[in-house]
Amino acid sequence: MSIFTASATAPVNIATLKYWGKRDKTLNLPTNSSISVTLDQNDLRTLTSAATSPDFKSDNLWLNGKEEGIKGERTIACLRDLKKLRKELEDQNPSLPKLSEWGLHIVSENNFPTAAGLASSAAGFAALVSAIAKLYELPQSMSEISKIARKGSGSACRSLFGGYVAWEMGDKEDGSDSKAVEVAPVDHWPSMKAAILVVSDDKKDTPSTTGMQSTVATSDLFQYRIKEVVPKRFEDMKKAIQDRDFEVFGDLTMKDSNSFHAVCLDSVPPIFYLNDTSKKIIKLIHKLNEQEGKIVAAYTFDAGPNAVVYYEEQNENKVLGLIHKYFSKVPGWEKVTEKKSQFIDSNIEFDTDAYKGVSRIILTGIGPGPQSTDQSLVNDKGLPK
Amino acid sequence: MSIFTASATAPVNIATLKYWGKRDKTLNLPTNSSISVTLDQNDLRTLTSAATSPDFKSDNLWLNGKEEGIKGERTIACLRDLKKLRKELEDQNPSLPKLSEWGLHIVSENNFPTAAGLASSAAGFAALVSAIAKLYELPQSMSEISKIARKGSGSACRSLFGGYVAWEMGDKEDGSDSKAVEVAPVDHWPSMKAAILVVSDDKKDTPSTTGMQSTVATSDLFQYRIKEVVPKRFEDMKKAIQDRDFEVFGDLTMKDSNSFHAVCLDSVPPIFYLNDTSKKIIKLIHKLNEQEGKIVAAYTFDAGPNAVVYYEEQNENKVLGLIHKYFSKVPGWEKVTEKKSQFIDSNIEFDTDAYKGVSRIILTGIGPGPQSTDQSLVNDKGLPK
Numbered sequence: 212m213s214i215f216t217a218s219a220t221a222p223v224n225i226a227t228l229k230y231w232g233k234r235d236k237t238l239n240l241p242t243n244s245s246i247s248v249t250l251d252q253n254d255l256r257t258l259t260s261a262a263t264s265p266d267f268k269s270d271n272l273w274l275n276g277k278e279e280g281i282k283g284e285r286t287i288a289c290l291r292d293l294k295k296l297r298k299e300l301e302d303q304n305p306s307l308p309k310l311s312e313w314g315l316h317i318v319s320e321n322n323f324p325t326a327a328g329l330a331s332s333a334a335g336f337a338a339l340v341s342a343i344a345k346l347y348e349l350p351q352s353m354s355e356i357s358k359i360a361r362k363g364s365g366s367a368c369r370s371l372f373g374g375y376v377a378w379e380m381g382d383k384e385d386g387s388d389s390k391a392v393e394v395a396p397v398d399h400w401p402s403m404k405a406a407i408l409v410v411s412d413d414k415k416d417t418p419s420t421t422g423m424q425s426t427v428a429t430s431d432l433f434q435y436r437i438k439e440v441v442p443k444r445f446e447d448m449k450k451a452i453q454d455r456d457f458e459v460f461g462d463l464t465m466k467d468s469n470s471f472h473a474v475c476l477d478s479v480p481p482i483f484y485l486n487d488t489s490k491k492i493i494k495l496i497h498k499l500n501e502q503e504g505k506i507v508a509a510y511t512f513d514a515g516p517n518a519v520v521y522y523e524e525q526n527e528n529k530v531l532g533l534i535h536k537y538f539s540k541v542p543g544w545e546k547v548t549e550k551k552s553q554f555i556d557s558n559i560e561f562d563t564d565a566y567k568g569v570s571r572i573i574l575t576g577i578g579p580g581p582q583s584t585d586q587s588l589v590n591d592k593g594l595p596k
Numbered sequence: 597m598s599i600f601t602a603s604a605t606a607p608v609n610i611a612t613l614k615y616w617g618k619r620d621k622t623l624n625l626p627t628n629s630s631i632s633v634t635l636d637q638n639d640l641r642t643l644t645s646a647a648t649s650p651d652f653k654s655d656n657l658w659l660n661g662k663e664e665g666i667k668g669e670r671t672i673a674c675l676r677d678l679k680k681l682r683k684e685l686e687d688q689n690p691s692l693p694k695l696s697e698w699g700l701h702i703v704s705e706n707n708f709p710t711a712a713g714l715a716s717s718a719a720g721f722a723a724l725v726s727a728i729a730k731l732y733e734l735p736q737s738m739s740e741i742s743k744i745a746r747k748g749s750g751s752a753c754r755s756l757f758g759g760y761v762a763w764e765m766g767d768k769e770d771g772s773d774s775k776a777v778e779v780a781p782v783d784h785w786p787s788m789k790a791a792i793l794v795v796s797d798d799k800k801d802t803p804s805t806t807g808m809q810s811t812v813a814t815s816d817l818f819q820y821r822i823k824e825v826v827p828k829r830f831e832d833m834k835k836a837i838q839d840r841d842f843e844v845f846g847d848l849t850m851k852d853s854n855s856f857h858a859v860c861l862d863s864v865p866p867i868f869y870l871n872d873t874s875k876k877i878i879k880l881i882h883k884l885n886e887q888e889g890k891i892v893a894a895y896t897f898d899a900g901p902n903a904v905v906y907y908e909e910q911n912e913n914k915v916l917g918l919i920h921k922y923f924s925k926v927p928g929w930e931k932v933t934e935k936k937s938q939f940i941d942s943n944i945e946f947d948t949d950a951y952k953g954v955s956r957i958i959l960t961g962i963g964p965g966p967q968s969t970d971q972s973l974v975n976d977k978g979l980p981k
Contacts, residue, residue: 432820432821432855435820436817465864466862469861470816476861480878493865497865543778568654
């Protein structure tokens with residue numbers, strides 16, 4: 212059996228300047244540019260193996276051990292684009308095997324529980340296009356490949372790079388200029404750390420696509436956000452990253468998270484992603500920064516109640532000291548058992564029951580983009596191991 | 597002992613187009629015009645008696661049975677303005693007793709518990725200026741008197757009228773054109789009802805003056821709200837009241853409440869007044885309107901978690917039927933014991949524990965402005981009875 216395989220891992224990214232609003236739903240073209248930090252794949256990543264063979268009659272997909280098939284239009288759009296690029300190569304060089312004509316088997320797994328409520332679609336689509344691009348030996352740049360990932364899930368395009376990443380919204384109707392670019396690599400500012408407080412919630416959040424459509428259609432404040440607020444913030448945040456200026460970076464990150472949730476609240480009907488626990492965490496971080504007299508930690512919240520707190524490594528004992536004081540009972544601290552003795556005790560007062568609203572903490576940092584790997588999820592028949 | 601006394605009652609008003617932002621903190625001049633509905637004084641009112649006598653050496657104030665003295669700058673500003681107007685009268689007619697030169701005793705009581713967290717300062721300052729204006733036999737119009745109440749508490753100016761009231765922001769620096777006017781009297785649209793769900797909250801809210809100052813200084817979205825969103829909404833809402841169009845009125849009321857809370861969230865640090873119970877009530881009202889296929893109930897939230905739900909009397913059995921289904925255990929339903937049999941049962945599903953976040957319900961309706969009353973809180977010595 213002639214079979215070709217390739218595997219890649221891709222990271223989760225958490226926006227510091229939020230993507231909220233599509234100007235084209237099919238192509239996932241955004242109403243504003245956005246910026247994100249790529250997180251360390253040791254803690255959060257998707258591993259995807261892609262296999263192809265003349266014996267595979269059709270495309271198929273297995274996610275976290277379950278056969279899903281190729282159902283979603285977005286997945287279909289990604290595969291179509293990737294096969295088209297492969298076809299171009301084959302047309303240029305007829306000696307190449309005709310992979311573009313064969314079925315694709317895709318097997319994908321996350322190293323974190325889906326139940327954590329972390330947006331896994333970004334890492335998922337980034338790993339999918341990375342694995343297939345590698346399988347097809349595509350010569351395109353990561354920015355080019357990011358346009359394909361973008362069609363799978365908008366924010367997935369940002370997971371094609373490590374470090375600090377911008378998604379330039381572009382203005383062309385076909386989306387050919389709506390792509391991810393590197394703002395700065397990991398080693399430009401490697402001290403960035405992230406603590407993710409996974410907040411329990413009994414209600415089901417509004418799906419982000421639905422929420423975006425509603426905000427675009429109904430919020431008065433939204434138009435001002437995308438036209439006036441974000442364009443300036445986009446430039447300011449890129450500069451803060453270039454300058455490694457955490458105070459400006461953190462200030463803009465918190466402002467933009469709140470601005471995004473504000474336009475959600477201004478939608479009809481209003482959309483709420485922050486719950487009372489989220490709000491407590493927001494207040495805690497502001498208290499810390501106030502006590503320090505400068506911004507040493509910055510929260511951001513996506514379309515859900517989970518808090519992501521960014522901070523620099525040199526402030527870790529202060530920031531984690533405070534968080535640990537009030538959230539020591541949640542799982543996830545094992546990773547830093549040896550560091551705990553250095554945590555700085557805080558005299559900040561806080562709701563001692565707040566930890567009950569948090570299910571776990573994930574301590575991580577900044578990391579690189581997609582990686583090739585020899586670890587494969589497919590066996591020699593092109594099926595999940 | 598020569599003593600002059602007068603008493604007046606004044607109502608609570610709840611804004612449907614929110615006042616949020618001061619352009620002058622001392623004069624309480626707002627950054628936008630606002631609109632409110634005046635509530636029935638049978639349920640919520642302040643009664644104030646004012647007494648003056650040549651024997652009173654200084655001004656004094658008793659609130660809800662407690663001697664407070666005249667401490668606040670805002671109260672002092674109101675008394676100064678009222679005495680100045682009285683002085684003009686005395687100068688024009690020297691036969692008048694020189695009340696403007698004597699001390700004032702002011703005794704004030706609410707007919708609702710302060711603990712309810714309902715903004716009582718509007719009714720309080722409206723009753724204070726009404727009682728003293730009556731005592732001084734001032735000839736000024738209610739709009740003129742409203743400017744004095746405004747200096748006490750911005751929204752108090754709207755409690756000088758019954759029915760539907762606008763506070764025109766004005767643009768003069770001295771505030772001489774920032775006053776309340778009647779949009780429509782009670783009998784123009786008397787079927788308006790209000791159900792107030794008093795939401796329990798363990799945290800202390802940001803005081804509204806502090807919150808406003810912060811929003812004005814730090815929210816990007818706020819500027820757009822006051823310049824673009826509110827001016828149009830102000831005209832649209834006045835028209836909806838004139839047309840007795842509950843669908844438009846309710847839609848704008850809910851939108852404006854959410855817009856106000858959105859700019860609070862967009863402030864640095866963010867200000868949160870809505871809690872998880874508030875959000876549940878918001879969702880419940882949207883579910884009801886969705887089921888009805890039209891807006892039959894509209895919520896609004898001031899600077900706190902309490903919900904005020906407006907509806908028209910013809911939909912009372914539907915609206916209260918739904919609210920009663922899920923909040924029957926909270927006190928306040930005694931008033932409608934006889935009506936309960938007509939409540940329409942709802943099949944809307946809702947959190948059956950939500951009532952735990954509500955401490956009482958106040959069922960009321962629209963009502964008139966300040967009223968003269970023979971009921972006096974002062975004895976023949978000008979002290980609290």
